[in-house]
Amino acid sequence: MQYYFNVENLSINFGGVKAVNNISFAVEKNMIFSIIGPNGSGKTTIFNMISGIYKPNSGKILFEGRDIVGLRPDKIARVGIARTFQNIQLFGNAAVVSNLMLGRHIHMHTGVFSAAFMWGRKSAVAKEERDHTRKVEKIIDFLELQKFRDHLVSSLSYGKRKLVELGRALALEPKILLLDEPSAGMNTEEKEDIRIWIKDIQEELGVTILLIEHDMNMVMGISDRIFVMNQGVKIIEGTAVEVQNHPEVIKAYLGDRRK
Amino acid sequence: MEMKREYYEDIQYFKKKWVMVVAAVFILLLFTIPIYFTGYSLFILNLIMVYVIVAVGLNILVGYTGQISIGHAGFFAVGAYAMILLMTLLHMPFILALVLSGFISAFFGFLLGLPSLRVKGPYLAIVTLGFGMTIMHIIGQANLFGGRLGLQAPPLDVGVTQLGLSWVLTTDVQKFYLILIITIIMVVAARNIMKTRIGRAFVAIRDDDIAAEVNGVDLLIYKTLSFAISAFYAGVGGGLFSFVLSFVEPFQFNVLLSIIFLVMIIVGGLGSIVGSIVGAVLITFLQYSLLKNVRELPVLGDWLVAISQKWFTVIGLENFNSMILGIIIALIIIFEPKGINGIWLRFKKYCLTWPFK
Ligand SMILES: Nc1ncnc2c1ncn2[C@@H]1O[C@H](COP(=O)(O)OP(=O)(O)O)[C@@H](O)[C@H]1O
Numbered sequence: 272m273q274y275y276f277n278v279e280n281l282s283i284n285f286g287g288v289k290a291v292n293n294i295s296f297a298v299e300k301n302m303i304f305s306i307i308g309p310n311g312s313g314k315t316t317i318f319n320m321i322s323g324i325y326k327p328n329s330g331k332i333l334f335e336g337r338d339i340v341g342l343r344p345d346k347i348a349r350v351g352i353a354r355t356f357q358n359i360q361l362f363g364n365a366a367v368v369s370n371l372m373l374g375r376h377i378h379m380h381t382g383v384f385s386a387a388f389m390w391g392r393k394s395a396v397a398k399e400e401r402d403h404t405r406k407v408e409k410i411i412d413f414l415e416l417q418k419f420r421d422h423l424v425s426s427l428s429y430g431k432r433k434l435v436e437l438g439r440a441l442a443l444e445p446k447i448l449l450l451d452e453p454s455a456g457m458n459t460e461e462k463e464d465i466r467i468w469i470k471d472i473q474e475e476l477g478v479t480i481l482l483i484e485h486d487m488n489m490v491m492g493i494s495d496r497i498f499v500m501n502q503g504v505k506i507i508e509g510t511a512v513e514v515q516n517h518p519e520v521i522k523a524y525l526g527d528r529r530k
Numbered sequence: 531m532e533m534k535r536e537y538y539e540d541i542q543y544f545k546k547k548w549v550m551v552v553a554a555v556f557i558l559l560l561f562t563i564p565i566y567f568t569g570y571s572l573f574i575l576n577l578i579m580v581y582v583i584v585a586v587g588l589n590i591l592v593g594y595t596g597q598i599s600i601g602h603a604g605f606f607a608v609g610a611y612a613m614i615l616l617m618t619l620l621h622m623p624f625i626l627a628l629v630l631s632g633f634i635s636a637f638f639g640f641l642l643g644l645p646s647l648r649v650k651g652p653y654l655a656i657v658t659l660g661f662g663m664t665i666m667h668i669i670g671q672a673n674l675f676g677g678r679l680g681l682q683a684p685p686l687d688v689g690v691t692q693l694g695l696s697w698v699l700t701t702d703v704q705k706f707y708l709i710l711i712i713t714i715i716m717v718v719a720a721r722n723i724m725k726t727r728i729g730r731a732f733v734a735i736r737d738d739d740i741a742a743e744v745n746g747v748d749l750l751i752y753k754t755l756s757f758a759i760s761a762f763y764a765g766v767g768g769g770l771f772s773f774v775l776s777f778v779e780p781f782q783f784n785v786l787l788s789i790i791f792l793v794m795i796i797v798g799g800l801g802s803i804v805g806s807i808v809g810a811v812l813i814t815f816l817q818y819s820l821l822k823n824v825r826e827l828p829v830l831g832d833w834l835v836a837i838s839q840k841w842f843t844v845i846g847l848e849n850f851n852s853m854i855l856g857i858i859i860a861l862i863i864i865f866e867p868k869g870i871n872g873i874w875l876r877f878k879k880y881c882l883t884w885p886f887k
């Protein structure tokens with residue numbers, strides 16, 4: 272069967288350490304596919320390979336049947352894969368709205384000369400800015416960031432910055448969204464909100480989501496499939512129920528929580 | 531909650547009416563400058579405007595895109611020499627030659643932008659430094675560029691002689707208006723570019739180049755573009771410079787000039803167009819006007835002259851000028867790392883929040 276997105280025998284070494292070792296999985300369209308595992312097990316590294324920041328030593332990453340290994344990150348964004356970062360990588364000295372507008376970059380076309388000189392109210396440049404601001408404004412409303420619209424990102428709380436980063440990824444209108452620990456550093460209320468929004472993004476926007484998350488309530492609650500790994504290798508992949516009952520998962524990951 | 535918003539407001543020039551009025555009055559005042567200033571002052575003002583253009587361009591690269599260049603005197607030289615050669619050898623009309631000088635310089639900027647994809651920070655600084663020095667040496671050696679003697683600028687004919695239109699500008703006042711109009715166009719264009727996707731891509735690269743790339747910003751295109759735009763500004767500035775001074779020679783374009791350009795934008799405020807302008811005005815003014823007059827200060831002047839003659843040989847007071855300039859720069863940077871623009875921002879915030887905080 273031809274999958275929407277799959278990873279085949281993906282491996283990468285850092286100075287002899289196999290951070291990701293022969294990982295394969297398949298993601299169907301419009302799924303929430305979660306990757307869990309203890310810290311250092313290689314989850315973020317998988318995202319970095321998918322988004323083109325790291326080049327795998329071996330293996331394939333197939334999106335809509337095409338191998339995207341070797342494409343630069345900006346080309347991968349154009350293919351339709353957006354992401355957030357575990358440690359938040361926003362443009363700190365810009366306002367929330369400008370951060371989201373950067374997410375529109377690949378959909379905008381203004382060139383240097385028109386940008387420099389075509390500035391009437393009715394010009395193509397002004398029209399493009401307006402149209403895309405309008406789209407960004409919808410995302411700001413969706414994530415309830417209206418109050419912070421014009422604030423500098425560096426002045427926001429950690430939880431709000433996580434949201435801005437999610438907003439920026441959404442502004443790209445991706446087909447696949449990679450979320451690296453979206454609820455980390457959020458309070459209970461914010462966690463509840465982001466869980467609902469992620470579900471909305473899947474259901475209403477039809478986006479396929481790859482999710483790395485430590486909050487087990489959230490993972491078990493919203494994932495269609497869960498992939499468990501430890502020290503670069505796969506432990507098990509399955510539904511929430513299948514995963515929760517796997518002895519190695521209990522031992523390696525959930526175990527300490529149950530004590 | 532549905533918020534009604536005028537989406538145009540983000541890119542509007544003037545969010546408030548009074549700002550528009552102030553800006554209009556300010557620009558009108560600029561046009562009256564030749565009434566109050568003449569002779570040497572006007573010459574300095576022309577020089578200041580040339581440096582404003584260069585500083586704005588440099589800030590696009592350094593302040594907005596987060597790259598470094600200690601070679602901008604090189605682009606400045608390329609523009610200055612290209613301008614003279616295009617007009618004298620190829621008899622190009624002024625405007626065409628000026629724009630082309632900008633593009634020739636931009637092409638060098640593009641080339642210098644290529645290594646910025648691989649090297650960063652201090653390494654990029656060295657590459658650009660090397661570029662600036664190479665340019666200076668090439669123009670100092672080649673006969674085409676007049677060697678050490680330099681080149682004489684042709685008459686400043688802003689007409690198109692090919693069409694039988696000729697209008698030679700001879701006075702500093704005429705040059706002032708020409709340069710003022712070009713400066714305003716360049717500044718407005720820079721501000722416009724920075725407000726669009728291109729400016730946002732630059733800022734994204736500055737703040738986090740990986741995040742920029744992951745959001746679809748092609749680093750190859752945008753880093754080289756930033757270098758090219760910045761070099762274009764320096765090239766146009768250089769083109770005008772050759773007419774302000776009427777002649778160009780290699781030593782005008784030494785490393786110190788590149789550093790002075792950087793000082794302008796750091797003192798004015800990185801990542802701020804207005805800051806670039808203020809920095810260029812202030813530093814040029816300090817260099818050419820204020821510190822040149824140290825000698826005429828009552829008591830202190832004689833005193834400083836005596837000290838500099840005793841302790842700093844060769845050029846005496848000149849050393850004092852650079853020292854005082856250096857100290858002023860150091861003080862500004864120590865106390866306000868965001869430059870004069872930072873002081874302004876804090877003042878604005880203070881006014882907005884006044885009785886409350
Ligand atoms: N750029 C890198 N250089 C060296 N080692 C790295 C690099 N990136 C990740 N690693 C290593 O790969 C392993 C997996 O890291 P990571 O993917 O961040 O784990 P996780 O996201 O599951 O917590 C860790 O041992 C980490 O130290």
Ligand SMILES: [Mg+2]
Binds near residue numbers: 314357
């Ligand atoms: Mg991680």
